Amino acid sequence: MAYRRPLTTRQMLLFALLWLSLVGYTLWMRGGRLDGPTLLTLLLSAVFVFYPIIKSWRQRHPRR
Structure with a gap:
Protein backbone atom coordinates (compact mmCIF):
# COMPACT_ATOMS: atom_id res chain seq x y z
CA MET A 1 0.00 0.00 0.00
CA ALA A 2 1.25 3.46 -0.85
CA TYR A 3 2.44 5.75 1.92
CA ARG A 4 -0.08 8.43 2.79
CA ARG A 5 0.64 11.28 5.14
CA PRO A 6 -1.80 11.79 8.02
CA LEU A 7 -4.22 14.71 7.84
CA THR A 8 -3.15 17.97 9.42
CA THR A 9 -5.12 19.38 12.33
CA ARG A 10 -6.51 22.10 10.08
CA GLN A 11 -7.74 19.52 7.56
CA MET A 12 -9.36 17.43 10.30
CA LEU A 13 -11.16 20.49 11.63
CA LEU A 14 -12.29 21.56 8.16
CA PHE A 15 -13.70 18.11 7.32
CA ALA A 16 -15.54 17.92 10.65
CA LEU A 17 -17.02 21.41 10.24
CA LEU A 18 -18.11 20.69 6.67
CA TRP A 19 -19.78 17.47 7.80
CA LEU A 20 -21.54 19.25 10.66
CA SER A 21 -22.79 21.96 8.31
CA LEU A 22 -24.16 19.36 5.88
CA VAL A 23 -25.89 17.53 8.73
CA PRO A 62 0.60 8.05 19.55
CA ARG A 63 -0.18 6.85 23.05
CA ARG A 64 2.73 6.66 25.43
Whole structure:
Protein backbone atom coordinates (compact mmCIF):
# COMPACT_ATOMS: atom_id res chain seq x y z
CA MET A 1 0.00 0.00 0.00
CA ALA A 2 1.25 3.46 -0.85
CA TYR A 3 2.44 5.75 1.92
CA ARG A 4 -0.08 8.43 2.79
CA ARG A 5 0.64 11.28 5.14
CA PRO A 6 -1.80 11.79 8.02
CA LEU A 7 -4.22 14.71 7.84
CA THR A 8 -3.15 17.97 9.42
CA THR A 9 -5.12 19.38 12.33
CA ARG A 10 -6.51 22.10 10.08
CA GLN A 11 -7.74 19.52 7.56
CA MET A 12 -9.36 17.43 10.30
CA LEU A 13 -11.16 20.49 11.63
CA LEU A 14 -12.29 21.56 8.16
CA PHE A 15 -13.70 18.11 7.32
CA ALA A 16 -15.54 17.92 10.65
CA LEU A 17 -17.02 21.41 10.24
CA LEU A 18 -18.11 20.69 6.67
CA TRP A 19 -19.78 17.47 7.80
CA LEU A 20 -21.54 19.25 10.66
CA SER A 21 -22.79 21.96 8.31
CA LEU A 22 -24.16 19.36 5.88
CA VAL A 23 -25.89 17.53 8.73
CA GLY A 24 -27.38 20.80 9.93
CA TYR A 25 -28.56 21.64 6.43
CA THR A 26 -30.07 18.18 6.00
CA LEU A 27 -31.96 18.40 9.28
CA TRP A 28 -33.11 21.95 8.51
CA MET A 29 -34.43 20.92 5.08
CA ARG A 30 -36.31 17.97 6.61
CA GLY A 31 -37.89 20.11 9.31
CA GLY A 32 -35.90 18.50 12.12
CA ARG A 33 -37.51 15.09 11.58
CA LEU A 34 -35.30 12.04 12.01
CA ASP A 35 -36.73 8.95 10.40
CA GLY A 36 -34.94 5.66 9.79
CA PRO A 37 -33.32 6.30 6.41
CA THR A 38 -32.14 9.77 7.41
CA LEU A 39 -30.65 8.53 10.67
CA LEU A 40 -28.92 5.63 8.93
CA THR A 41 -27.50 7.94 6.27
CA LEU A 42 -26.17 10.35 8.90
CA LEU A 43 -24.57 7.53 10.89
CA LEU A 44 -22.89 6.04 7.83
CA SER A 45 -21.63 9.43 6.71
CA ALA A 46 -20.21 10.01 10.19
CA VAL A 47 -18.26 6.76 9.92
CA PHE A 48 -16.93 7.70 6.47
CA VAL A 49 -15.86 11.14 7.67
CA PHE A 50 -14.58 10.51 11.19
CA TYR A 51 -12.78 7.17 10.68
CA PRO A 52 -9.96 8.77 8.62
CA ILE A 53 -9.86 11.72 11.02
CA ILE A 54 -9.44 9.46 14.06
CA LYS A 55 -6.88 7.32 12.22
CA SER A 56 -4.82 10.40 11.32
CA TRP A 57 -5.11 11.76 14.86
CA ARG A 58 -3.73 8.50 16.26
CA GLN A 59 -0.83 8.55 13.81
CA ARG A 60 0.10 12.09 14.81
CA HIS A 61 -0.44 11.59 18.57
CA PRO A 62 0.60 8.05 19.55
CA ARG A 63 -0.18 6.85 23.05
CA ARG A 64 2.73 6.66 25.43
